Amino acid sequence: MRKITYLGNHTVTYCRQSLRWRFFFLQFLPACFIVLTIYGYGKWIQVQATNKYGPIIAEKWSKPWYVLSGFTLIILIIWLLQRVKEAHSCLHFYKKGMLIQRPFHKSIPLFWKQIQGISISITDRVFVGKVIHSQYTIVIYPNIGQNLKIQINSNYYPEIISRIKAKIYPRLHSQLRENLDSGEILDFGDVHLSKYKLYTDKENTPWKQVRLVDIRDGSVVIELKNQKAISIPIKNVMNLEVMMQIIQNQVVK
Known part of the structure; x- marks a missing residue:
């Protein structure tokens, strides 16, 4: 992460997901094993069928397994890219402001005084009447420029919201009351x-x-x-x- 000296001392970083060794051993490697197992089984069928029935029958019998292995490989690649994308979606907090890091976008530094507000939402994904996943989203409204929509890790959601509110709400409350009175x-x-x-x-x-x-x-x-x-x-x-x-x-x- 590039050091942003003008925002003051760095305090904490929150990323949507982290790519750690646990992910590599417990999720990525087993997923690769499944893909290779499907491909290997198709190869085994092809070899066995070629010896007994010839290449035409072997190709016919093994083709569905090759197609299935290719399909699972595509799913694996999409899933891995999504995890990498989430690992590069981070909020870096500093004493004087924050740095918003989003994949495929330029990082955006903001002083606390440049933020005029936030809104929050929790979207539940329901399957058969049960919540299977909740998506936590915050929208940051800068004084200038487009609003910034950021999806965050549910484990960090309360702490992130509390930190932002603690930095901007006292100033906003005083300023808005004065504006209302005027x-x-x-x-x-x-x-x-x-x-x-x-x-x-x-x-x-x-x-x-x-x-x-x-x-x-x-x-x-x-x-x-x-x-x-x-x-x-x-x-x-x-x-x-x-x-x-x-x-x-x-x-x-």
Whole structure:
């Protein structure tokens, strides 16, 4: 990893996956053994059939095994490339900022003051009614440039989120409250706030018409008086906790 001196001292690095010796011995080698076993069995059938029935029959009988071994080899290569890709998807934390390392992209250094927000999401992959895998994703919103979508290791997810929030939320909370007091409309993604109204894609609602704003089942639920509640996925809301604090402490009386 290239040293980024202007971001200060390096504190910690989180990678989506790590390629260690355990992976090599317990996963990669057994997978290679399966591919070679299938190919070897096809070769054995070809030799045996050639001796007894001739090359035409031997080719016919052995071909499915060669095709199967080629198919499993392709799967092995795709799987290995994915693991290498994940091993090069890393977040490097420094005292003054962070370095976002993504495969096939140039690494992006960001000072903490250059980050205007984050959003998070957890996507469950379900099979036969059971969750077989959960994908953890964060989106970082820089002051300038495109938003950065990053998939992270579930084991590190709480710690990564806590570190980023600890660095940017105190500054954002103070800054956004000042902006609100000065009459600006605050942008939280699919939700916007002003001193007088709450804005969504569906409604522009005065605060006196808002009964409750709550978080339920992965969504921000806005209950309105005498109207149907509005539900917005939290993945579409930037700086969720800061928004909820502003609503509770300053907007909702």
